[in-house]
Amino acid sequence: MGSAFKLVGFLAAAAAALLLSPASGAGDWQPAHATFYGNADPNESRTGACGYDDVFKQGYGNMTAALSTALFNSGAACGGCYEIQCVSDTQWCLPGTITVTATNFCPPANKPNNDGGWCNPPLKHFDLNFPAFLKIAKYRAGIVPVQFRRVPCVKSGGIKFEMRGNKDWIAVLIFNVAGAGSVTAVSVKGTAAPLGRWIEMQRSSGEVWAVRWQSALVGQALSFRVTTSDGKTVESDNVAPPNWQFGQTYEGKQF
Numbered sequence: 612m613g614s615a616f617k618l619v620g621f622l623a624a625a626a627a628a629l630l631l632s633p634a635s636g637a638g639d640w641q642p643a644h645a646t647f648y649g650n651a652d653p654n655e656s657r658t659g660a661c662g663y664d665d666v667f668k669q670g671y672g673n674m675t676a677a678l679s680t681a682l683f684n685s686g687a688a689c690g691g692c693y694e695i696q697c698v699s700d701t702q703w704c705l706p707g708t709i710t711v712t713a714t715n716f717c718p719p720a721n722k723p724n725n726d727g728g729w730c731n732p733p734l735k736h737f738d739l740n741f742p743a744f745l746k747i748a749k750y751r752a753g754i755v756p757v758q759f760r761r762v763p764c765v766k767s768g769g770i771k772f773e774m775r776g777n778k779d780w781i782a783v784l785i786f787n788v789a790g791a792g793s794v795t796a797v798s799v800k801g802t803a804a805p806l807g808r809w810i811e812m813q814r815s816s817g818e819v820w821a822v823r824w825q826s827a828l829v830g831q832a833l834s835f836r837v838t839t840s841d842g843k844t845v846e847s848d849n850v851a852p853p854n855w856q857f858g859q860t861y862e863g864k865q866f
């Protein structure tokens with residue numbers, strides 16, 4: 612009897628856990644390590660391999676990270692949000708967690724994995740912007756063990772589309788993406804035939820997506836369809852007006 616009740620209780624708890632994790636949108640905790648960069652100069656973290664040209668102006672602030680090859684996934688991780696906690700190091704860890712956005716790549720180094728080659732494959736590593744690192748560990752630690760999990764990105768306002776490139780190579784930087792945050796597919800649509808249909812864009816680097824030889828899109832209102840790594844798609848119609856300009860940013864809908 613007692614064990615039957617325990618089993619029912621266990622099943623109920625398991626069902627609740629199953630229901631809870633998709634609801635909170637957080638992934639499972641995984642082990643990794645963290646270091647920091649940009650301690651002397653905040654400009655070191657201002658740009659990066661994800662293509663953001665100013666993470667401060669673009670709303671990511673100091674809570675950013677460069678990811679090792681194993682996590683960066685050739686730029687597919689860009690824009691994703693990670694909750695990180697320093698663990699199992701009572702000397703150097705501070706309590707609490709931070710949430711950072713992947714904005715940069717931490718490249719492999721010609722050094723041993725345990726001595727400077729922290730970002731070498733297959734290591735899971737976060738090279739945190741210095742102010743972010745200081746929230747979870749003491750400066751002198753240098754490198755600390757952490758646990759991390761994917762969490763939904765919280766944003767205000769719509770997805771932002773910053774036009775880049777030129778008439779032969781129309782590109783767009785996609786930022787301020789809520790939810791999964793990391794974009795897996797982008798399509799663009801003009802208003803006049805033959806470009807009044809969805810045209811798939813290619814990932815150029817990080818969150819910069821591009822199409823070639825579609826110069827007729829210049830002078831047409833643009834719509835964008837953005838799909839994130841959780842499989843959700845948001846369509847923003849006529850986000851950019853017909854007189855859109857390279858270098859300008861337009862705001863669409865949000866996840």
Ligand SMILES: *[C@@H]1O[C@H](CO)[C@@H](O)[C@H](O)[C@H]1NC(C)=O
Nearest residue numbers: 651652653654655657664665
């Ligand atoms: C950081 O970048 C900004 C914008 O490009 C520039 O105005 C500033 O002088 C730079 N600061 C340093 C310390 O290089």
Ligand SMILES: *[C@@H]1O[C@H](CO)[C@@H](O)[C@H](O)[C@H]1NC(C)=O
Nearest residue numbers: 653667671672673674741742
């Ligand atoms: C980022 O950190 C630097 C150094 O701690 C600080 O001066 C700056 O105000 C911070 N910026 C933001 C947007 O929080």
